[in-house]
Amino acid sequence: GQNIDQPTEMTATEGAIVQINCTYQTSGFNGLFWYQQHAGEAPTFLSYNVLDGLEEKGRFSSFLSRSKGYSYLLLKELQMKDSASYLCAVRDSNYQLIWGAGTKLIIKP
Amino acid sequence: IAGITQAPTSQILAAGRRMTLRCTQDMRHNAMYWYRQDLGLGLRLIHYSNTAGTTGKGEVPDGYSVSRANTDDFPLTLASAVPSQTSVYFCASSEGGGATDTQYFGPGTRLTVL
Numbered sequence: 184g185q186n187i188d189q190p191t192e193m194t195a196t197e198g199a200i201v202q203i204n205c206t207y208q209t210s211g212f213n214g215l216f217w218y219q220q221h222a223g224e225a226p227t228f229l230s231y232n233v234l235d236g237l238e239e240k241g242r243f244s245s246f247l248s249r250s251k252g253y254s255y256l257l258l259k260e261l262q263m264k265d266s267a268s269y270l271c272a273v274r275d276s277n278y279q280l281i282w283g284a285g286t287k288l289i290i291k292p
Numbered sequence: 293i294a295g296i297t298q299a300p301t302s303q304i305l306a307a308g309r310r311m312t313l314r315c316t317q318d319m320r321h322n323a324m325y326w327y328r329q330d331l332g333l334g335l336r337l338i339h340y341s342n343t344a345g346t347t348g349k350g351e352v353p354d355g356y357s358v359s360r361a362n363t364d365d366f367p368l369t370l371a372s373a374v375p376s377q378t379s380v381y382f383c384a385s386s387e388g389g390g391a392t393d394t395q396y397f398g399p400g401t402r403l404t405v406l
Contacts, residue, residue, distance in 0.1 A: 187334065214392065225382060225397035226335070233392070270335070279350070280395065282334030 185209045187283035189271050194289045195261055203256045203269050203286045211276025217245050217256045218270040220285065226270055229256070258288075266290045295319070296398035298383050304404045305373050313368045313401050315383030322388030324366040325395060326350075326358060328379040335382065341366055342388055373405045 186208045195201040207215070214233040218226035232238055232247035232254060244257040256269055268285040275281055296317045305311050317324065322343045327335040327350075337350030341360040355377060357369045366385075370377055383398040 191332075216394070225399050228394050228396065231392060231394065272335075278393075279337060279340075280335075282336070284332055284334045 185273075185275060185281045187271055187273060187281055189269075189283040189286045191284070192287045192289065194291060195258075197261055197263060197290055197292050199261050200257065200259050201261060201288065203258070203271075203288065205254045205256070205271035205283060207252050207254070207271070207273045207281075207283075209273045209275045209281055212249060213274040213276070213278060215245075215247055215254050216272045216274070216280065217254075218272065220268045220270055222267070229269075261290050263290050263292070296383055296385055296396060298381075298398040298401050300401060301399070302402040302404075304406065305370075307374055307405055308372050311370045311373055311403070313370075313381055313383075313403070315366045315368070315398060316364050317366075317383075317385040317398075318364065319385060319396070320363060321385035321396075322363070323386045323393070324360065325384040325386075326356070326366070326368045327382045327384065328352065328377075329382060329400075330379050338368065338381075375405045377403065378405045379403060 188206045217229040220226040230245040237246045242259045247254045268287045270285045271283040272280045299314045325340045326338040336352050339358040341347045344363045381401045384395040386393045386395045
């Protein structure tokens with residue numbers, strides 16, 4: 184079966200750096216997405232990786248290793264507004280998105 | 293403002309009743325999707341449409357139906373609601389085609405079936 188694993192919850196301090204990991208086992212791979220979802224709101228697109236390596240976008244970076252079935256989202260200079268759930272999703276061989284359950288990130292002052 | 297709208301925002305429904313969740317996008321996207329989101333689970337695809345006039349089944353289609361008469365609208369119907377259909381429902385759209393295709397989500401409908 185297809186599986187996306189992420190930690191359920193993480194806690195970090197304002198101003199610090201946090202890394203959210205995602206491992207996947209899917210039938211085929213056509214890219215990996217990270218979305219941010221604030222409580223009670225819709226998911227919003229953060230990043231897309233299809234090749235190995237690091238993609239940097241401001242305070243957020245996303246890394247992919249296809250051989251290891253592994254990605255992480257790195258958030259720097261954490262702000263209180265970064266408190267949200269972060270969803271990892273993989274596009275499989277049928278071009279459907281398979282979603283992880285999400286990681287709830289709690290930022291403490 | 294361009295985007296996706298969903299209606300209603302929330303609804304409490306008696307079991308056995310019929311309900312249609314509405315979704316409209318004004319981005320002229322080809323593809324549209326319906327997901328449900330339950331606590332502790334990832335988003336699960338109910339139905340999708342790659343282009344107007346076509347629809348397909350996702351991971352959890354039972355008890356739901358969709359239609360895609362035009363590009364903008366993609367309603368989801370629960371023919372006879374059951375308590376297990378209590379969930380938050382998200383509609384999404386994308387340009388369609390290709391691995392980089394990014395999905396954009398509506399604000400969601402919170403449905404409670406009693």
